[in-house]
Amino acid sequence: MSATLQTLEAMERPPVRMTSRLEGELLEVSMGPQHPSTHGVFRMNVALEGEIVRKLKPVFGYLHRNHEQIGEHTTYLGSMPYTDRLDYFCSMSNNWAYALSVEKLAGIELPERAQYLRVILAELTRLQNHASLLGFLLSDMGAWGTPLMYAFREREKILDLFESLSGARMMCDYMRFGGCRVDASDEWLARAKQIVDRFPKFLDEFEELILGNEIVIARTQNVGTLSADLAISAGITGPMLRACGVNYDIRKVDGYGFYPRFKFRIPLGEHGDTYDRLMMRALEMRETIEILKQALAQIQPGPIVNPKVRIRAFRPPVGEAYGRIEAPKGELGFYLISDGGPNPYRYRVRPPSFINLTVLEDMCLGHSVADVMVILGSVDIVMGEVDR
């Protein structure tokens, strides 16, 4: 026995690595895909030096189902319910972007009431999206539960409105080429008006709760700063672009729908950090309420569908069109090529939250791991749209 022990001692052992040697070394960590604050199945390969992020590569595709391929094998109208599943928080905006592109492709005009209904529903979608985003963002920061539930309480009211109008809370499938599917009753409009009128009270309460909070300020100010030049070059759109101080809102620039009829302002940030992105959502909700009040006051009875549009055997002329709207997350566009058949030859979605992730690495470099979650939360992604 003793002989064996001697040989063991004589054996060469590998040198013990001291902890101090880890300094300056990079540790590669795979964050996600199963992580509550990645908002779905999103993964980032992060190289860390201590706690500081030195490299970050996003990994996509866990929810990829080749939505565009499906769209090319379905009729134009058949893709409408599929668009709900892109950004499943904002199905009304997705419907509108797709309908707008097809209307451009086929040259379809809309009746007045349908335009108003579209504005009302898209702005209600923006309200509930921004409210729940703020809740999720605070959840990511560690304020677990309470702010999210406050936001969801308001979101429920808007989802109930959607349900009573379209029959579904999230997968609304409401818009049609040349109009909308069902008309809104006077009671529905009155209820919408009531909810819109009460919304500022929730906003006052919510803003007081979070925006002046010391921890929120410490966690978000000067975190994930994005410069305006990089944001423009990287194609960032929506509240994230405006948080950098760039005045670009497609509702104003393109003036699609009936937006030129309404008076509203575009809130702009100054620093482009996470706090500005957070504030941008809060301020945009105020302007959205202004639009909704005007739209609900102006809407008149009338037809909701252009009767000239053929629902069956719908074949747009040969050609192509790109239509875009200001969705709550940024520029949502659809690019369609028609070869004269019942299906689009090419059906492309321009997903805002996918392209907004281009600068995720630039924003996260030099910050700690815990900040990555906050920065990612402020980008506002939905994986159904990112991976398509």
Add this chain to the structure above:
Amino acid sequence: MMESLDQIKSRIEGAVPEAKIEIVQNGSPSQQQSLLLDSEHALAIGKFLRDDPALRLDFCSNVTGVDWLDRIVKKTIKIKTAVDGVEKEVDQTTEEKIPGYLEAVYHLYSIALKHGPVIIRMRTADRAEGARLPSLTPVWRSAEFQEREIFDLYGIRFDGHPDLRRILMWDEFEDYPMRKDYVQPDDFEWEPTPHDEVLARAKQHYTLRPELDGAEALRKG
């Protein structure tokens, strides 16, 4: 107001003298005509479009690929021929075969001047494996992920792209699923596993061997 596409085309030809540009017509009511660039000068043209003070197309919104298969275009022309000594107009149909190609389409807008879109497109020579185009990511960073997506789904290789990898499909995937002639495999996850060999050996083991098996021998009587 933005200049017309003809004006833009002639100004590009002034700035990049050797560039060959064509205007692609669009029959749709959307009236979105586009510029077809030659891939040699695309990078220089892209920089001109971005930096020219009258255009300033600083925002590249949408980048996408299109797959065009081989197609036959039929043209009918009226020709005068002598039929039985009398001159008559006769329809003559000619068939022209257009070989397939892959296309990358860029939708450009200007945030500074708030106009657009200017649509530019580039075409590959053919649809073969390894079809190439120059990357416009050095001009507009927003093309980074979108060109990766085109490479992933259509198989266009972008020269000069900083990080050209698959993005939505997994790295080991071999085909290009958005191509028009793509055929989905029966089973994505099939791979030769030990199971097949084991199964073959197991079958061999469990075949009836009456000379060894007393029970089988008894049953035979």
